[in-house]
Amino acid sequence: MAKGKLKKSQAAFDRAKKSIAGGVNSPVRAFRAVGGTPPFIAKARGSHLTDIDGNDYIDFVASWGPLILGHAHPAVVEAIERAARDGSTFGAPTTRETALAEEIKDAFPSIDLLRMTSSGTEAVMSAVRLARAFTGRTRLVKFDGCYHGHSDSLLVKAGSGATTFGHPSSPGVPPALARNTLSLRYNDANAVADVLKRHGDDVAAVIVEPVAGNMGVVPPADGFLQALRRLTRKCGALLIFDEVITGFRIARGGAQQRFGVSPDLTVLGKIIGGGLPVGCFGGRKDVMEKLSPLGPVYQAGTLSGNPLAMAAGLATLKELRNPGVYPRLETKSRLLADGLAGEAKRSGLAVTSNRVGSMMTLFFTPHRVANYDDALRSDTVRFARFHAGMLARGVYLAPSQFEAAFVSTAHAAADLRAAVRAAGEIFAELAESPS
Numbered sequence: 001m002a003k004g005k006l007k008k009s010q011a012a013f014d015r016a017k018k019s020i021a022g023g024v025n026s027p028v029r030a031f032r033a034v035g036g037t038p039p040f041i042a043k044a045r046g047s048h049l050t051d052i053d054g055n056d057y058i059d060f061v062a063s064w065g066p067l068i069l070g071h072a073h074p075a076v077v078e079a080i081e082r083a084a085r086d087g088s089t090f091g092a093p094t095t096r097e098t099a100l101a102e103e104i105k106d107a108f109p110s111i112d113l114l115r116m117t118s119s120g121t122e123a124v125m126s127a128v129r130l131a132r133a134f135t136g137r138t139r140l141v142k143f144d145g146c147y148h149g150h151s152d153s154l155l156v157k158a159g160s161g162a163t164t165f166g167h168p169s170s171p172g173v174p175p176a177l178a179r180n181t182l183s184l185r186y187n188d189a190n191a192v193a194d195v196l197k198r199h200g201d202d203v204a205a206v207i208v209e210p211v212a213g214n215m216g217v218v219p220p221a222d223g224f225l226q227a228l229r230r231l232t233r234k235c236g237a238l239l240i241f242d243e244v245i246t247g248f249r250i251a252r253g254g255a256q257q258r259f260g261v262s263p264d265l266t267v268l269g270k271i272i273g274g275g276l277p278v279g280c281f282g283g284r285k286d287v288m289e290k291l292s293p294l295g296p297v298y299q300a301g302t303l304s305g306n307p308l309a310m311a312a313g314l315a316t317l318k319e320l321r322n323p324g325v326y327p328r329l330e331t332k333s334r335l336l337a338d339g340l341a342g343e344a345k346r347s348g349l350a351v352t353s354n355r356v357g358s359m360m361t362l363f364f365t366p367h368r369v370a371n372y373d374d375a376l377r378s379d380t381v382r383f384a385r386f387h388a389g390m391l392a393r394g395v396y397l398a399p400s401q402f403e404a405a406f407v408s409t410a411h412a413a414a415d416l417r418a419a420v421r422a423a424g425e426i427f428a429e430l431a432e433s434p435s
């Protein structure tokens with residue numbers, strides 16, 4: 001258990017800030033949403049992290065999703081070591097790339113052809129370019145609270161109503177580009193029907209996280225994904241599932257397997273790289289054949305299909321073929337989610353627990369969370385206190401209310417019980433004091 005001492009981490013953070021913008025290489029790591037010092041990690045194994053002050057944590061971040069087998073899984077480490085000894089990159093084709101592609105295609109029947117990238121952001125950006133080229137259309141439909149990486153076309157928030165196109169959600173994104181992206185309310189199929197009726201001839205693609213993970217976990221409402229499938233087919237827009245989190249997470253074949261809806265294009269990342277930098281996009285043959293060198297749509301990457309990343313991904317996906325894996329993840333995840341909900345109830349604290357398989361979020365709101373507006377009603381001050389309390393008790397959660405907690409095959413029943421016990425103590429404190 002952590003003792004809460006973060007002296008060395010504080011010094012490391014101060015030093016990092018002198019060379020790295022904000023001291024971090026991805027903003028949410030800076031703990032701005034919850035306050036406090038981010039622990040600097042020294043090493044990790046299985047379900048546990050150790051920081052440079054020697055504190056030990058049960059990890060539910062899993063590097064934001066990739067580590068479904070936990071940290072430093074022996075098979076993954078061995079695969080990376082073996083690949084590294086043979087040379088880390090060639091910029092020429094290797095058989096590992098084909099092996100990983102075949103493994104992905106086996107799990108995702110909607111993918112005829114695919115291409116590897118080095119990040120999810122890159123894969124989404126490329127899928128969008130391809131969809132625009134294939135359809136000869138410019139506009140995109142996305143959903144509030146879904147994250148698809150940080151490429152310009154996707155860093156867009158809703159316009160003033162369901163019929164106005166979007167505004168940049170970051171300075172530096174040209175408003176003219178943002179106007180080509182329309183952001184709608186998640187789980188609102190009527191809004192999609194309405195917009196596609198008006199603008200359908202202009203829409204290249206509808207892109208969605210089929211289970212949202214980036215506003216906290218929000219499952220698709222009954223029939224939502226089916227409606228997207230029907231409506232896009234009708235107007236000739238492509239349906240893109242961003243399964244960067246959900247792929248190999250909520251089922252081997254991702255959300256499309258779990259909910260039985262087949263998109264035109266799928267974006268993957270995180271788990272398929274086994275903890276190394278990878279993204280991938282793929283789908284219908286007639287669409288993917290537009291990609292260079294088969295077709296005119298340009299897309300490339302110096303380190304795409306990197307041998308180390310392919311090896312780590314292959315080793316991970318091989319473990320996930322074990323038929324017991326997903327049922328076991330389900331059992332563990334239910335134990336954790338039910339345990340947390342039970343402790344909250346015992347303390348008289350009103351929370352909402354959303355879970356799909358081994359991804360879950362405890363929202364500090366009594367209301368149902370079915371979209372981003374619902375998620376935003378959460379008490380983030382309470383969440384910050386919860387987060388700090390858990391960290392001090394040796395439980396490492398994502399430092400924001402609007403993120404998922406991930407259970408891995410490495411979590412032991414004792415880890416889950418310890419996390420539930422820690423949460424129970426904090427809930428009792430929170431219930432005593434107004435936020």
Ligand SMILES: *Cc1c(COP(=O)(O)O)cnc(C)c1O
Pocket residue numbers: 118119120121122124147148149150209213214242243244245269270278279
């Ligand atoms: C993480 C994520 C991305 C971006 O992937 P990176 O590898 O961080 O660029 C895209 N879409 C979803 C749904 C994600 O969760």
